Amino acid sequence: MMAHAKLRTVGAFVPPRADFEILSREVYGKPLVYLDSAASAQKPRQMLQAMTAFAESEYANVHRGVHFLSAAATERYEGARETVRHFLNAAQADEIVFTKGGTEAINLVAASFLAPRIQPGDEIVLTVVEHHSNIVPWHFLRERHGAVLKWVDVRDDGSFDIDAFDAAIGPKTKLVAVAHMSNVLGTVAPLKEIVARAHAKGVPVLADGCQGAVHEIVDVQDLDIDFYAITGHKLYGPTGIGALYGKRAHLKTMRPFNGGGEMIREVTRDIVTYADPPARFEAGTPPIIESIGLAAAIDYMTAFDRAAVKAHEASLLSAAREAVSEFNWLRVVGDAPGKGSILSFETEGMHAHDVATILDREGVAVRAGHHCAQPLMERFGVASTTRASFALYNTRADVDALVDGLRKARKILG
Amino acid sequence: MDDSLRELYQEVILDHSRHPRHFGPLASATHEGEGHNPLCGDRVKIYLSVDDAGRIADIKFEGKGCAISQASASLMTDMIAGRSVAEAEKLMDGFLHLVKGEDATDLVGDDRERLDIMAGVSAFPMRVKCATLAWHTMKSALEHGMAAKSE
Ligand SMILES: Cc1ncc(COP(=O)(O)O)c(C=O)c1O
Numbered sequence: 001m002m003a004h005a006k007l008r009t010v011g012a013f014v015p016p017r018a019d020f021e022i023l024s025r026e027v028y029g030k031p032l033v034y035l036d037s038a039a040s041a042q043k044p045r046q047m048l049q050a051m052t053a054f055a056e057s058e059y060a061n062v063h064r065g066v067h068f069l070s071a072a073a074t075e076r077y078e079g080a081r082e083t084v085r086h087f088l089n090a091a092q093a094d095e096i097v098f099t100k101g102g103t104e105a106i107n108l109v110a111a112s113f114l115a116p117r118i119q120p121g122d123e124i125v126l127t128v129v130e131h132h133s134n135i136v137p138w139h140f141l142r143e144r145h146g147a148v149l150k151w152v153d154v155r156d157d158g159s160f161d162i163d164a165f166d167a168a169i170g171p172k173t174k175l176v177a178v179a180h181m182s183n184v185l186g187t188v189a190p191l192k193e194i195v196a197r198a199h200a201k202g203v204p205v206l207a208d209g210c211q212g213a214v215h216e217i218v219d220v221q222d223l224d225i226d227f228y229a230i231t232g233h234k235l236y237g238p239t240g241i242g243a244l245y246g247k248r249a250h251l252k253t254m255r256p257f258n259g260g261g262e263m264i265r266e267v268t269r270d271i272v273t274y275a276d277p278p279a280r281f282e283a284g285t286p287p288i289i290e291s292i293g294l295a296a297a298i299d300y301m302t303a304f305d306r307a308a309v310k311a312h313e314a315s316l317l318s319a320a321r322e323a324v325s326e327f328n329w330l331r332v333v334g335d336a337p338g339k340g341s342i343l344s345f346e347t348e349g350m351h352a353h354d355v356a357t358i359l360d361r362e363g364v365a366v367r368a369g370h371h372c373a374q375p376l377m378e379r380f381g382v383a384s385t386t387r388a389s390f391a392l393y394n395t396r397a398d399v400d401a402l403v404d405g406l407r408k409a410r411k412i413l414g
Numbered sequence: 415m416d417d418s419l420r421e422l423y424q425e426v427i428l429d430h431s432r433h434p435r436h437f438g439p440l441a442s443a444t445h446e447g448e449g450h451n452p453l454c455g456d457r458v459k460i461y462l463s464v465d466d467a468g469r470i471a472d473i474k475f476e477g478k479g480c481a482i483s484q485a486s487a488s489l490m491t492d493m494i495a496g497r498s499v500a501e502a503e504k505l506m507d508g509f510l511h512l513v514k515g516e517d518a519t520d521l522v523g524d525d526r527e528r529l530d531i532m533a534g535v536s537a538f539p540m541r542v543k544c545a546t547l548a549w550h551t552m553k554s555a556l557e558h559g560m561a562a563k564s565e
Contacts, residue, residue, distance in 0.1 A: 028416070349432075351480035354423070357538060361416045370455040383455050383478055412423050413481065 013305070013312040015393045019044040023393060030363030033401040038183050038211060038342055038389030039367050041236045043297075050296030051238065051289050062288055063262055063279075077288055080295035081278070084243050087298045088228060089219040095251065097244045097278040098286050102210035102231030103133040105244035106177075108281055109206055109227050110137035112254040113246075114175055120146030123172045125165070125203075127152040127189070128379045129182040132372040134208040138177060147174070153379065158185035159336035162193050169201050176205045180212025180228075184371045184387065185334025186317075186342035188216060195224050204250070210234055210242075214391075215313065215340045217306055220245050232290060236391075237297030241290035244281075251277035258283035301392070309392045313341035316390040316399055323403040329410060333380050341390035344371075347406075350413045352384040358409040359386075364401050421534035422541075423481065431484040436491035440474040447555025449477075449547045456483055456544070460491075460551045468499050473552070480544050486532060487548035493528060499556055506549045512536070513545045 017023050020042045025032050034042060054076060060069035062077045078093070085093040099105040114124070124138045124147050141147040150168045154160055169176060176198045178189050191212075195205045204226035209218060213230045220228050227250070231242040246254075256263055256274050260283035265273040274280045301309075320343050324330050329348040347355055356368035367387045370377045377383060388402055440446075440461035449458045458477035465471045473494050475487045490509075494502050508521030509529055515536030521529060535545045 353480040353541070353544065354482070357422070357541060358419060361419050369453060374455065377455065383457075412419065413428065 013308040013392075015312070015395055016044070016304075017393050017395070019046060019300075020393050021045060027363050027365075028361055030361075033362075033364040033398045035388040035390065035394065035398060035402060036365045036367050037391035037394075038234070038387065040233045040239070041214070041391055042393065043238070044236055044300050046300050047237060047293050047296040051293040054292040055289050059289065061285055073288060077286070077291050080291035083295035083298050084230075084245075087218070087302065088213070088230070088245050089221055090245050091221055092248060094276070094278050095245055095248050097246065097251070097281045098291055099229075099242045099244055099281075100240055100287060101233070101242040102208065102229045103242075105229035105231075105242050106134055106206070106208060107137045108244055108257045109175075109229075109246070110141060112257045112281065113227070113250060114147075115141060115145060116255060117174055118145040118147050121148060121172060122146075122174045123148045123150050123170060125150045125152060125168045125173050125176045125198075127160070127178050128154060128375050129158070129185055129187060129373065130177070130179055130375070131183055131208065131210070132374070133210075134177050134179060134206075135375065148172075151375070152178075154185070154187065154336075157336050158182070158187045158334035158339070160187065160189055162190055162197065165194050165197050169198055169203055171201075173198075173201065173203045176203055177208070178205070179208040179210075180218075181209075181215060181340045181342075182334070182373075182376070183211050183342065184344050184373050184376055184385065185336065186339035186344075187334060187336040188212065188338055188340055191225065192223050195226075199224065211340065211342075215310060226250055232294040232297065235294070235297050236301055238287075238290045238293035241287040241294050243294075246277070248277070251281075254281075256283070257281050260284040262286075304392065312392065313390045313394070316394055316396065317341040317343060319396060320388065320390075320399045320402060323399065324406065327406065327410070329414065330406070333382065333385050342387060343389070344385040344387045346382050346385055347409070350409060352386040354413055355386045355406070355409045358412055359402070359405040362401065362405040362408065364398075364405045366402070418534060418537040422538060424531060424534070426531045427485040428481060430488040431481040434475070434484055434488040436474045436488065436495070438474055438476060440472060442472065443474075445555045445559055447551045447558065449551030449554075451479070451483070451543055451547050453543060456480065456547065458483065458487055458548050458551055460487075460548060460555050462552070462555055464499060464556070470494055470497055470499065470502055475548060477548075479547070480541075482535060482541055482544040483547050486545045489528070489532065490548050490552065493525070494552070502556070503553065506553060509549055510546060513542055 058072050060073045062074040081093045081096050084096045152164045198205045206227035209228050210231045228245040233239040263283040331346045333344045352368035369384045442463045443461035444464050445462040447460050456479035461474045463472040473491045511518040513535040
């Protein structure tokens, strides 16, 4: 497509569109403009080929057989763990637990770390921006163990006031749970400061990095964070896999999550003893092929200059932000300084679903709704928003298509 | 413009959604129901006043939602008032067939003509739930009296 070819260079970074076969398809006879990567990112050929090659020539179950392939597959699986370790800069690979996604990683912390430590009246601090997957597991502890949820608010522009964390963390706080990057507002939480304030009071911190790890460079040691959850499919990797980073000192003390094969040391009729982490938390056959895909996706995205990718995404966000500021019928929700490349907005007299339907027929894929963040919607007094999110393969032409589509929606509905 | 979009957002629909008929609470309600579309967070409340003869003497709705759900609720309340419960349910069946793109030959005459403006929804499978929310809510209100919720 000429338009894309001409606009490929924004700053120093050239969006690698050719790696993503799907970006050359059409929908309703229009070129696909994919602006829903915050829901799930598209898949580069390199990642898909890595999974296929592994499945075709090296596949077997892991940690089970003595045969050649099982040993080879185990080595690859553990190699993928090492790739994730390096990606998050964890000190040791056994601090990385593979899960089936970000949601499961957070549920693991709730069930295996926090549940046994909660007495009725103990508090969990979370923020109003959280995705339901970083809310509902804590509600479980409220319902089942009498935990009390304390909510940290954001300012009207979506930014955090670090002092609000200080105010919320008290003697009964057992955990702070916060999204590294909001999937609706794009707000990036000041993780390092939050951890410092929480640790000063002896409270561990979990970051939901499902969005953050895609766009920010994460160093769990520098952050000194206790837990960090990621999900593969937003990182240009496959569905069905995610990972939890947990400090070794925590993982060692945690009880198992699911029970089954691989997570035991010994099982008799009378007793069971458990494997060391991370195996203790990986019951059953893990997502083996997906682990190879996740590692390949991480290799793929980290081969780019990540600062340049970030600058590219930020330039798309600011171009879109500037263009929509001319629409007096549109209100952007979330304008925090340094926010990630997510643009959520409300449109006067036009419901997000209607806007998204019209954009869709223009080939522009956006998300409309509450984005699994209902407390946040309530905070901003909206039932739903339309959300465009920008990834490394998006271009200025994509921004233009979004803006043109919005004009059209206004014409039809306004 | 895309023909299917033109049909979906035709003037009558936009008019219903901008100026919904029968909007507001109903003091004399004998039945009420609340419907929720978990996909988009839209909510609708339906109030019905059913007399001893099983006739829907009055019906009103409240809620916020997309053009399709608002227009559908508005049109529904406009058409239901005065019918018996059995007639209302029959109309609903016809409506569901219509918006799902199924055989809607049971819908005839004036009813067919008026509901036909919603037929375009069938080309947008992701939006069928928007169109049916008010109807399902009405049905569960009729079944459960004063405390019905519908997902
Ligand atoms: C901020 C955030 N947290 C958690 C999740 C859940 O991730 P998953 O559905 O892959 O488990 C998502 C994505 O939906 C998200 O955006």
